[in-house]
Amino acid sequence: MLRFILIILFAPLVSGFITRLKNNLRLRRGPSIFQPYYNLAKYFRKDEVVSQETSWIFRITPYLVFTATASAVFFTTSPGSLITLIFLFSFARFFLVLAGLDAASSFGGMGSSREMFISSFIEPVLFLSVAALWLSTNSMIASALAATALFLAALAETSRIPVDNQETHLELTMVHEAMLLEYSGRSLAILELAAQVKQLIFLMIIAGLIFNNLALLPVIAVLVALVELSLAKMRLFRVVDYIAFAGVLAVFSVVMSIVGAII
Amino acid sequence: MLIRALGWITTIIYLIIIPLLFFFGSLDALSLYFALVILVVALAAALYSNEYIAADFESGLISKPKALAYYLLFNLFIVSMLVVVVVDNLGVMWAAIEMTTLISAFLVGFYNNKGAVEAAWKYIIICSAGIILALIGTILFSYALLGTAQVDANLIKVAFIFILVGYGTKAGLAPMHTWLPDAHSQAVSPASALLSGVLLKTSIYAIIRYSILVNSFLGPDFTGRLLMLFGLFSLAVAAGFILVQKDIKRLLAYSSIEHIGIIALGLGLGTPLSIYGALFHVFNHAAAKSLLFFGAGNIVKKYHTHDFAKIKGVLRTLPFTGTMILVGILALVGLPPFSIFFSEMIILLAAVLKGSYVVASLYLFFIVLIFAGIIYHFSQILFGPKPDNLIVTKEPASSKLAFLFLLGFICLLGVAMPGPFNRLLLSAVSLIRGM
Amino acid sequence: MGWFLFDPLSLFFIVLILLISFPAFIYSLGYLKGHHTRFKNILTQLAMAAFVLSMILVVSVRQVFVFLIMWELMSLLSYFLILSDKDSPKSVEAGTIYLVMTHAGTAFLIMAFFLMYKVTGSFDFLVIKQALAGLPGHTKDMLFILLLIGFGTKAGIVPLHIWLPYAHPAAPSHISCLMSGVMIKTAIYGLLRFVFFMLGINALWWGGLVLGLAVVTCLVGVIYALIEQDIKTLLAYSSVENIGIILLGVGASMFLVKAGLPVLAVLALSAALYHLINHAVFKGLLFLGAGSIYRATGTRNIEKLGGLIKTMPWTALFFLIGAMAISALPPLNGFVSEWLTLVALFGGVLGLSSGFLKLFFCFCAAALALTGGLAAACFVKAFGIACLAKPRSQQAAAAKEVHWTMNFGAGFLALLTIALGLGAVWVFKLLAKIAGYTTGLDASAMNFSPGLFTLQPVGNISLSPVWLALLLLVIMGVVFILLNLVLGRSKVTTVPTWDCGYYKLTARNEYTATGFSKPFRLVLSFFLLPYQRSEKIKESFYHVKSFVYETNTKQVFNEYLYAPLVNFTFNLGRLAKNIQQGSVHIYLSYIFVALFLLLIFMGRF
């Protein structure tokens, strides 16, 4: 129970750290680490503006998404429970996409369609890397491959640069942001928090389960920042090759873990 | 008025004859069975033609003497068929079959238009040529039998081939079936029901008679393999034609060829089960096919065309006939509740039990192909909206009676086989097997 | 009387049939109200009752021949139900394709049954079961292939599935709910009864073949469902996909039984059975929802719907629950059965010895995951485009809530999805017993759920749907209360959606179903072979008056497998046609040539 509260509180710090790191690497001062906390606080105080076309789904989605992502925290302990975690994330995504469509604007629709497109191809990669983890072999190569596959999948899931740009509001490029476009005030805050928690969960899985010591968390965060800096956002239909690459890595990790098990 | 009276008289006559049949001492099971089949279909046809001919006469299509001639021909036709089945001398049987051809020629050419006369001419010429071959066979057969003590197997084989080709023409087996679609599509509807329902069976009866004799000398496999060959070939030809058929009555004619092929296949297999199935199929097919020809007759009378493309929404314009045809079609293609499904399955089961898998799978393949063809064609005409220029008229009661009478047989035999009918079949089978 | 056999397998299916036909019947009361004349309604109701009865008989009868008759009767009755509105040529064509395909499938069954009769000498299930034990291997393989094709046609396994997207949408909705929910399952019953129960698994490749077919069926079904516009065809394709998932479970258990892993085999089969009943429930719910939408708006094309959540709140809610269940979202039943199937496959990966088999099971698990993802996308599209945002057509705007009986039927099934989701542990115990009975392994020893609420089938993987639901509710409650208490009720102002500030948003600005599935169409173009044409109608060089965009995809199986086959048979028919040239002379020569040939080859007969 304590771990749950800690993660919720600690999550914005991680994303603040990553944005700060990105700016420093570009030799700019950038906002402080606690900037996400300030944003959340501001949103919580603001009033909400809701489009008239939306239905009750639009109002309930923020709570559902946050609940699903938050409850996923309880399932990051053993590789076995990762399957439920993936399903919980698909629950969150399902409602977020619906909310995107509900606002009757083409941006929301575009974001939802792209989100569904990317995530449905990512799922097999996630499951394969979970399978590799689950085979729980001792061979280093298998867990390394599984880690990279999971890392690539994490980038796609948490809408990081190579797949989707978090900060932009340019309608042609944004995927995750497009669905949150219509939200404001308190619901936007919850959704932002949910996204940050999801990101932290992924980092914890990679650090905790594969290399089983949490100290590696900041190292992976740095890695994320580095990737964000070095790569540019891919065209949407090139993302399939990106996913295919991650998929091949996952398959290799499974093969290696099987071979590892036999040798 | 006279015509209707004549119609009812013929119906009543046949109604009386059927029970009388059972008191005929001299008939053996096979003849009794075929006579029963003939009379059942005759009764239905008489019932149906009563209304059909009266309507034709009122609409001025045929003159008064022609209508009277119809009834004369109708009765002569049935009498000659009964003679074929009843008589025990092979020569006289041949003459009776020849007589049936000659009489039914007029029924085929009844409407005296180009198509009818052409069909009638082809019918007589081809059937006479075929029958003459059968005569040669009969003569060779009689020589082989009454000749020297030791029977020459080779001669009997030749004789049986002549018989099979001869009577096969009359029965509509594959290569010699060419007259059948023309004759059945041009004939008067009740006549074409009789033609395909019963006439083909009489020549099957003749073939059975001869195969009993031949089997007693040479054993069943010679005739069996020949019959199976012809059966499968008829199935193949019928399947081919049914798929691309445009004319409703021709399609029914080809389906008769298919069912005759099935019966020949059943007989050819030779096991008691398959012969039982074949004989059972004789009755089922007779009932189902005449039902469908009556239905087709009503459709053609209403739509004035045989072409599938022009007939639409039969269920809307002719509600009663439409449902009857729908049920008849489902029976014809062999769907469970109806009796044809059981007879086809009995024959298939016999084929599988006998171990001839190739024959069984070919047989099943052709049945499915024909199933697809018939369902495709008839669903085009049965369903769909009512064409606007047709008005829905109330259909006469007596023709409805004919439909229900036949339908009763198909459904009844499907569900429960009455005792005496079953015993009749079993004794006929034992007769054929020469037990 | 020796006609019926009520063993656990049959009882399970009878319960399933009754469970779905009860709400379907209530639904039909409302659905048929204004639809046709009174007489026709009674006729349809009677036909439906007969249809349900024939299904019950199919699953409970004991004689093979009677099974065959009931099987054909079931197809015949559903044929009539498909043709309930006779006027549209489309439903007539659908009926014909359906009847012909099922009959062709049944032909294989007939061959298999008669072969069984030849070998065992009796039609009774149990007698055959004993007698089949001693059968040589290759006859068993032969029987298996025939049974698989026969039942596969009815279940809708991929190469034989083309009748399903035609037949199910043509039938009235409560009938297609029954057909999709239950009739396809009788084919699975057939497979279980004849292959598992009577024939016994004879070789490893059986399981492998079923798994392979299942993977293909899953993916093809979901891909076609994804790009479909007509809501009922979409549901029909998704039935194909779910049959694939069920067969994944069945195939895996076939494989594991032969590979000597009884616990996993029972797990896999009970996961398949679980998904079977789940699919019956939520597919029935979705079809009833689609039926209500069709009754209210008169159209089935999602492109023309929209905003139904406001005009038809209850139908939209139940449709949402159905969509959530089918996309395997956690608390509901779809999630539990998909989770179980995944765990069974992963268990297989762990349990199996040879590396290649492990990889094959992993590949199947990945395929299942991909299907799950695509199914979620498909049903998000279906629900989102149909029910949310602004109505795209006049009919959608004028839609009114349907008769209460229709919603009662849908509501009953919605409650069922939740109940089956939460009560997973007890349901699974029951199914494990049934699976044990079918595969012949005694499942009593296997303990799948230590606690009262948790399922722990294999190793350290465990799931407790009840705790999960509780967790979700608690967190939701806490967050809601926390926010409202601490920050007070937030002031909400409703304004039109942001329209970049210069003109009012209309329904045409919304995202369409075609647009939503465009990424998938492009990525999967190797399979869908999309055709695309766009045309600008210009007023002048600079101003475009209107823009025409047309796209469709090719049905690969129809185009390249069935169309050539049908054309070939018809050409063959045409070839045979010129036997009948018309001239008497040719006909006469046929007779004499036949005679001549026979005389020459007389020796061989």
Added chain:
Amino acid sequence: MELLLLLGILALAYAMVSAKRMSALIAGFKFQSGLLFVLTGLEGLYVVAAIVLLLKVILIPFFLFRILKQIKVDEQVGFVVNPMLSLLAGLFLTYLSFIFARNLFSGGELGLIIALAVSFAVMGMGAFIMIFRLKALTQIIGLLVIENGIFLLASTLTGGLPLIVEMAVFLDVFVSVIILGIFVYRINALFTGIDVDQLKGLRG
């Protein structure tokens, strides 16, 4: 003596196969039946011979000639195969029937085999006329020629079928000729001319 008659019948058959005009064909049939009458007379079957005389020599040819006059069709027989080829075909058919008769009745003595061969040859040529002539009337005559051949076969092989069968066969032949005649009139009325090739309406 029989041998001479058999050769006569065979010769007439050749004449008919290569006949150009209709009336020659009918006359050929008439004489052939005559010879047949003599043959059966010799065999001692007087009753049957009388019927043959009455029917086949007098009645049927008279009926056929009447039809010929009434429908006033040109005398052409409507060749599909020119006369020379038909004759060759006739010879080939005779050769075939000899082979057939020899290995079918390997036991019987020479006279019987020759008679059989001749009857099969006549039957073959009757069939040839039916198949390879266009006019309807020629088909009737073809039929009758085959019937002659059968009658020859019956009388030589089994010394005549039982009377009842013989009578039935004759009755049939006569009735079929009458009915065929009626249909020839109908065809002539409907199709203006008795050319069977026009009868191609019903196809497929």
